[in-house]
Amino acid sequence: MNFNFKKYIFNITLNAYSLSVIYFLALYFAGATPDEETTTSGSFILNTFAIFFALGTAAEVLLGVLKIKTLGEQLFARPGVPIIQSNAFWKTQLYFILLLTLVASFLMTKVSIIDLIDESGFLGAMRLFKGIFSPNFDILPKAILAIIETIFIAFLATFIAVPFAFFLSFVGAKNIMKGPVAFSIYMALRTFLNIVRSVEPLIWAIIFSVWVGIGPFAGMLALMLHSIASLTKQYSEIVECIFDGPVEGIKATGASRLQTIRYGVVPQIVLPYISFTIYRWDINVRMATIIGLVGGGGIGTMLIQYQGQALWREVGCIVVVIAVVVWLLDTGSAYIREAIK
Amino acid sequence: MSTETAKEVKREVKLEIKNLEKTYDNGVQALKGVSQKVYKGEFLAVIGLSGSGKSTFLRCINRLNDPTAGEIWFEGEDIAFTKGSKVSMTRSKIAMIFQKFNLVGRHTVLSNVLMGSLARTSFIASMFGVFSSEEKEKAHKYLALVGLSEKAEIRADQLSGGQQQRVAIARALMQEPDVLLADEPVASLDPALCHTVMDYLKKINRDLGITVLCNLHHLDLVQDYSDRVLALKDGLKVFEGESSEIDDKWFKEIYGEEARRVH
Numbered sequence: 001m002n003f004n005f006k007k008y009i010f011n012i013t014l015n016a017y018s019l020s021v022i023y024f025l026a027l028y029f030a031g032a033t034p035d036e037e038t039t040t041s042g043s044f045i046l047n048t049f050a051i052f053f054a055l056g057t058a059a060e061v062l063l064g065v066l067k068i069k070t071l072g073e074q075l076f077a078r079p080g081v082p083i084i085q086s087n088a089f090w091k092t093q094l095y096f097i098l099l100l101t102l103v104a105s106f107l108m109t110k111v112s113i114i115d116l117i118d119e120s121g122f123l124g125a126m127r128l129f130k131g132i133f134s135p136n137f138d139i140l141p142k143a144i145l146a147i148i149e150t151i152f153i154a155f156l157a158t159f160i161a162v163p164f165a166f167f168l169s170f171v172g173a174k175n176i177m178k179g180p181v182a183f184s185i186y187m188a189l190r191t192f193l194n195i196v197r198s199v200e201p202l203i204w205a206i207i208f209s210v211w212v213g214i215g216p217f218a219g220m221l222a223l224m225l226h227s228i229a230s231l232t233k234q235y236s237e238i239v240e241c242i243f244d245g246p247v248e249g250i251k252a253t254g255a256s257r258l259q260t261i262r263y264g265v266v267p268q269i270v271l272p273y274i275s276f277t278i279y280r281w282d283i284n285v286r287m288a289t290i291i292g293l294v295g296g297g298g299i300g301t302m303l304i305q306y307q308g309q310a311l312w313r314e315v316g317c318i319v320v321v322i323a324v325v326v327w328l329l330d331t332g333s334a335y336i337r338e339a340i341k
Numbered sequence: 342m343s344t345e346t347a348k349e350v351k352r353e354v355k356l357e358i359k360n361l362e363k364t365y366d367n368g369v370q371a372l373k374g375v376s377q378k379v380y381k382g383e384f385l386a387v388i389g390l391s392g393s394g395k396s397t398f399l400r401c402i403n404r405l406n407d408p409t410a411g412e413i414w415f416e417g418e419d420i421a422f423t424k425g426s427k428v429s430m431t432r433s434k435i436a437m438i439f440q441k442f443n444l445v446g447r448h449t450v451l452s453n454v455l456m457g458s459l460a461r462t463s464f465i466a467s468m469f470g471v472f473s474s475e476e477k478e479k480a481h482k483y484l485a486l487v488g489l490s491e492k493a494e495i496r497a498d499q500l501s502g503g504q505q506q507r508v509a510i511a512r513a514l515m516q517e518p519d520v521l522l523a524d525e526p527v528a529s530l531d532p533a534l535c536h537t538v539m540d541y542l543k544k545i546n547r548d549l550g551i552t553v554l555c556n557l558h559h560l561d562l563v564q565d566y567s568d569r570v571l572a573l574k575d576g577l578k579v580f581e582g583e584s585s586e587i588d589d590k591w592f593k594e595i596y597g598e599e600a601r602r603v604h
Contacts, residue, residue, distance in 0.1 A: 249443030249509070252403060253516055254433025254460035256426070259467050263456050267447045 004076060008060065011072035014097065016056030020048065021100045028107065071097075131312025132319060139314050143302065143321045150298030151325070153216050154284035157223035162277055164228045168193075169235030170261060176239060189232075196229040205291040219296025223284050234276045235269070242268040275337040282333040286326055353381040354414075355520060355552045356402065361411035361421075363397050371397040373576040374411070379520075384546045384553045386567035386584065388560070390596060394576040395556045399522045402554070403435045404428045415520075433460035436513035440525040442505040446498030450489060450508050453497050454480040457515025476515075483511040487541050503534035510541055514549070521545070523555040527562070535559075539566050560587065 027033050038044055063070055071090045115121065168189065170176050177186035204222035212218050247264035255263065292300015299322060306314040356379040363372040371394045379385055387395045400406040402413060404420070413421040420431045436457070444453050458476045459467055466472070472480075484490050487507040492500060497508060506526060513521055523542060527535040543566050546553045557563050563570055564584050572580035572587075572595045580591055 245439070245441050245443040246445045248405065249439065249512075250445070250456055250459070252405060252432055252437040252439075252443075253457050253512065254429045254431070255456070255467075256429060256459075256464070258464070259459045259462075262468055263445060263448075263459065267445050270447075 007072040007076040010076060011060045011063075011070050012053065012056045014056075014071060014093075015059040016052040018097055018100060019055050019059065020052040021104050023052075025100070025103060025107075128312050132316035134313055135316035135320055136311075136313035137317055139317050140321070143299065143318050146299040146302045146318075147321050147325050149216055150288045150292065150300070151285055153220045153296070153298055154223060154281055154288045157220050157227050157288075158277065158281040158284050160224050161227035161231055161280075165231035165235055166273070168228070168232040169239055170265070172232050172236035173239035175242075175244075176261065176265070193229045193232055196225060197233065201226040201287050201291055202294060205294050205296045209295045214295035214297075216297030219288055219291045219298065219300075222291055222296060223287060226287070227280055227284060231276065231280055234280075235273060238269050238272045238276070239265060271340050274340055278333045278336055282329050285329055289322055352383075355379050355381040355383075356554075357412075357414040358398075358402070359412040359414070361398070361401060361413065362409045363394070363401055363406060364409045371576055372401070372408075372411075375573065375576070375578050377571055377578065377581070379552060379554060382546070382550050382552055383569060384543065384555065384567045386563045386570045387554060387556045387573065388558075388563060388570060388595065389573035393573040395573050396524055398573065399437070399524050399554060399556060402520075403432050403437050403522055405437070429460060433516050434518055435520045435522060436516045436518035437522040437524065438506065438509045438513050438526050440528045442502070442509045444497040444505055444508055444512075446496065448497060449494050450484065450497050450500070451477070451480055451493040453508055454484055454511045454515050457483075457512040460516065480511070480515060483514040484508075486514065486545075487511045501534070502530050503537055506530065506538045507541060510538075510545070514545060514551075518551060520552045520554065523553060525556050525558065528558055535562065542566070560592065563587065 024033075034044075060070075068089045071093045074090045171185060172189050172193065174183075174186065177183055201222045204225055205219055208218035208221040209215070212221065242265055246268065247260060250260045250264035288296065288298055289300045289303075292298045292302070293304045295301060299318060303315065303318045303322075306318065356377075358375060358377045358379075360374045360376055361372050362370075362374050364370045373394075375394070375398060387398060389395045397406055401408045401421075404423075408421050411421055412419045415431065415435070420427070423431065445456070448456075452470075455472045455476060458472065458479070462472065462476070481490065481493065484493055487510050489504060489507055489511070492504065492508075497505060500508065521542075526542065527538050530538060539562060542553060542555065545551050555567065557567075564587065567584045570580065570582060570584050570587055571578060572591070574595060579595055580587070
């Protein structure tokens with residue numbers, strides 16, 4: 001099996017990407033950008049993809065025939081397979097693609113200095129800043145109560161997530177799941193967790209606020225789900241990094257598989273687990289604030305209410321409370337994590 | 342020849358390995374058909390260069406590696422291809438110590454020794470880390486045997502290399518094994534500490550009657566401690582005999598022409 005799949009997929013995608021960017025940039029600078037009606041039609045997108053992937057493949061074949069060392073070859077070179085001809089083409093390719101992407105990003109982002117220094121816009125922002133920087137501390141007790149709610153939401157989400165993540169972390173660790181059956185379970189779990197993790201907690205909060213109604217419970221559920229997925233991944237990585245020695249030592253005494261995990265693996269992972277858990281709580285407090293914006297309860301919900309009424313001095317007070325709590329937690333958790341290393 | 346046959350008749354065979362082969366997934370052929378009888382109560386040294394297959398040889402016996410072909414006869418049963426709990430049972434009777442000790446560093450010395458009793462501890466009790474007072478007594482007894490009684494409550498990773506290896510020996514003894522496999526037990530120790538560890542191995546071999554198979558690098562240690570020697574080269578057996586029979590001719594045969602003995 002000498003066919004280097006990764007290299008070809010990478011190169012073809014890269015070629016298709018660069019050629020299409022060149023094409024559309026050329027159209028843009030020539031003032032011939034196709035109108036929106038054309039570009040948003042399904043067939044246009046499909047055709048463009050098909051054409052540029054065909055061109056990308058052709059380019060890859062051509063580069064291969066000319067024996068030019070491409071970026072893909074540099075990245076995915078197989079050990080033992082000698083590189084036929086070494087030249088600097090891949091470096092030029094790398095810089096060229098970076099430049100293309102930078103130009104395209106500027107155009108896509110619609111970067112405009114004029115908007116940034118526009119007077120009325122600037123004055124509006126200043127008004128907002130003025131409000132925020134002269135906070136109205138009359139609502140401080142209310143804000144403190146709200147942030148306490150946020151901290152507890154985050155704590156409960158973390159607390160419930162830990163036991164789930166603890167057990168799943170072994171199933172999600174490659175060095176534990178050896179053998180064909182175990183490996184397919186591992187792959188299934190990893191895929192599932194990646195999907196859960198790739199959906200932002202904000203989206204989960206929206207889903208749960210429909211499910212259980214707007215409020216702290218929905219926010220907690222969203223954070224819990226995200227925490228299970230994230231913690232499992234982080235825990236699994238710790239399990240994958242353990243030393244094999246003690247595991248082998250226990251195995252050699254005739255201990256069963258679970259006993260081997262209990263005595264060979266667990267002692268090695270406990271402290272890093274605690275450290276990651278504290279960090280996750282810290283992250284969850286910050287996330288709970290954001291989730292509150294879509295109705296997950298706590299300080300976020302309070303913030304969005306005042307923001308909606310353009311009460312900037314009250315918003316300022318809430319921002320101060322959030323900043324203080326986040327800073328305290330951040331520092332505190334860093335100290336604790338340092339201490340248990 | 343006749344004397345050797347007479348000896349075989351007289352002594353009980355503890356382990357009989359027949360045509361043992363091991364090919365790793367990456368294609369490396371570590372063992373190419375090694376046969377060896379191990380007699381009850383003997384101290385058998387296994388020697389050879391790095392990569393000669395001696396480590397694989399030991400690790401196949403307690404099934405830390407699965408052999409590719411061959412037979413391993415132990416207590417009237419071929420254990421080369423057993424599965425599941427049978428493998429654990431074999432391991433509990435054939436203990437092993439390692440070059441890097443393989444202790445659980447964060448646990449105490451006593452706890453490490455107790456881990457040798459896991460195979461006979463009930464699942465629930467072992468999950469909660471509960472060991473009977475009987476087992477604890479035994480653990481103390483074996484710690485005393487390796488001269489580490491006063492270190493019982495210290496974390497294992499705070500001991501010196503030599504002491505850690507002695508804890509590993511106590512853990513192995515805790516299994517109450519018939520056979521002890523020692524994979525380069527002194528290779529990562531200070532030469533000065535080598536003899537302490539080797540002395541303990543010899544002691545349990547002589548006093549407890551445990552059969553010892555020991556991989557060794559140093560020829561002097563082979564001659565000082567072992568009864569018999571098995572030499573491997575490129576996965577094949579090139580010599581078997583009394584330790585005293587290893588002379589310079591054999592030494593060159595085993596280690597290659599350029600090798601020189603270190604004294």
